Amino acid sequence: MITKLNHVSIFVLDQDSAYDFYVSKLGFTVNTDASMGPGKRWLTVNPPEQPDLEISLMAIDEGMMFKKESAAAMRDLVSKGTFGFGVFECNDLNATYEELSAKGVEFTKPPTKEFYGYEALFKDDSGNWFSLGQKNRE
Amino acid sequence: MDEYPKQYLYRRVVKAKLYIDSHFSSAIDLNNIADEACFSKFHFVRLFRTIYGKTPHQYLTDVRIKHAKVLLADGATVARSCFSVGFDSISSFTGLFRRRVGVTPAAFQRAALDTREDVASRPVKFIPNCFVEKRGWAK
Numbered sequence: 001m002i003t004k005l006n007h008v009s010i011f012v013l014d015q016d017s018a019y020d021f022y023v024s025k026l027g028f029t030v031n032t033d034a035s036m037g038p039g040k041r042w043l044t045v046n047p048p049e050q051p052d053l054e055i056s057l058m059a060i061d062e063g064m065m066f067k068k069e070s071a072a073a074m075r076d077l078v079s080k081g082t083f084g085f086g087v088f089e090c091n092d093l094n095a096t097y098e099e100l101s102a103k104g105v106e107f108t109k110p111p112t113k114e115f116y117g118y119e120a121l122f123k124d125d126s127g128n129w130f131s132l133g134q135k136n137r138e
Numbered sequence: 139m140d141e142y143p144k145q146y147l148y149r150r151v152v153k154a155k156l157y158i159d160s161h162f163s164s165a166i167d168l169n170n171i172a173d174e175a176c177f178s179k180f181h182f183v184r185l186f187r188t189i190y191g192k193t194p195h196q197y198l199t200d201v202r203i204k205h206a207k208v209l210l211a212d213g214a215t216v217a218r219s220c221f222s223v224g225f226d227s228i229s230s231f232t233g234l235f236r237r238r239v240g241v242t243p244a245a246f247q248r249a250a251l252d253t254r255e256d257v258a259s260r261p262v263k264f265i266p267n268c269f270v271e272k273r274g275w276a277k
Contacts, residue, residue, distance in 0.1 A: 007266055034261035036275050042265050056269070064274035094145060095189045098152040 007044070009056040010085050011078055013126040015043050018057040021125040025103045028055070047088065081127040093118055093134040150175040151185050158194065162201045163224045168194050198224075203238050206231070211250035216243045 012018035022028045028045040031054050036042055040061070044054035060078065062071045077083065090096040093111045097120050101107060108129065109121035119133045154175045158166060171194065172182035186194045202223040209219040220231040220243075235243045256263065262270050270276050 007269075009269075032257060032261075032264045034257045034264060036261060036273070040273070040275070042261060042269070042275075065272050091191055092189045094148045095152055095155075098145075098148050099156065102152065102156060 004052070006052055007054045007056060008086070009058045010124070010128055011060050011074060011083070011126070012057045012124070012128075013060065013075060013078060015041055015057055015059050017125045019043060019045075021105075022055070022057065025100065025105055079127045081123060081129055083127075084129045084131070087131040087133060090132060090134050093120060093132065096132065096134075147185060148189070150177065151182070151189055154182070154186070154194070155190065155197070158198050158201060162198060162205065163222060165224065165226075166198060168198070199234060200238070203235060206235065206243065207239070207246065207250075210243055210247040211254065213247075213251060216247070219243065 010018075019030075019033075022045045023030060028047055029051070031044040031046050031051075032042060033044075034042045041059065043057045045057065046053060046055070060066060060071050060074045062068045066074060097107065097111050100122065105122050107120055107122045109119070111118060111120045117133050119131050121129055121131055123129045154171045157171060157174075168183075169179055172179045175182060177185070183193055186192075186197070190197055192200070202225060205223045206219045206225075209222055210216070214222070216232070217228055220228050225231040225234075232243055235246070239246055241249070262275060265275070
């Protein structure tokens with residue numbers, strides 16, 4: 001029986017830039033930042049209240065995982081905003097929207113009441129998009 | 139959900155929160171923040187708590203502890219970590235840290251430095267094997 005998800009990968013164009021985006025702007029915590037040899041790095045972050053979920057900020061490098069053409073195609077798709085990687089949650093969407101906007105995060109949809117809930121959409125520095133919702137308040 | 143403050147109120151509270159984020163190491167007077175945000179202290183604290191789930195003072199303490207953890211993990215002394223993030227007493231810092239984090243600053247630092255050394259010397263121990271193999275890091 002599967003009990004939980006503990007690792008998920010987000011493909012990013014540049015790990016230094018992604019570090020700045022996810023840590024400095026979104027406020028995530030660095031879990032593991034390990035050099036794996038020249039130009040190779042394993043970088044994972046946690047959402048602040050999920051220390052047991054590691055988000056791997058995975059560089060799209062030519063190598064064993066991607067052949068040269070595949071890496072180029074993947075970078076192109078990511079930068080075009082092809083991939084949506086998930087739904088983040090916050091306590092207060094209006095406040096989080098204001099804060100992240102002030103920090104330069106690009107929102108493609110402001111907080112909007114939808115039939116399924118209250119959500120906004122934003123992009124990371126690579127072009128990956130995410131939904132942002134809020135916990136239901138009592 | 140229909141009782142949210144208007145957006146301009148959000149902006150002012152968020153601005154105050156960002157002020158705390160960037161000035162945590164200074165002696166922040168929360169009365170001044172409320173004044174600058176054009177709120178009464180009572181109104182400011184109530185709105186802040188509604189939005190962030192904690193009072194501005196509790197939030198400031200959390201931010202200071204968070205930054206102290208980074209300094210300790212980088213090898214800074216307990217005293218330096220304490221004063222650098224805005225606490226003015228090592229004993230109160232140690233007590234607060236222990237209550238929030240569950241261990242003393244010194245114990246936290248020992249564990250963090252051990253982990254850092256382990257990550258540097260045996261990084262594959264911290265990476266699921268499927269990723270190690272896919273990336274060609276097994277050797």
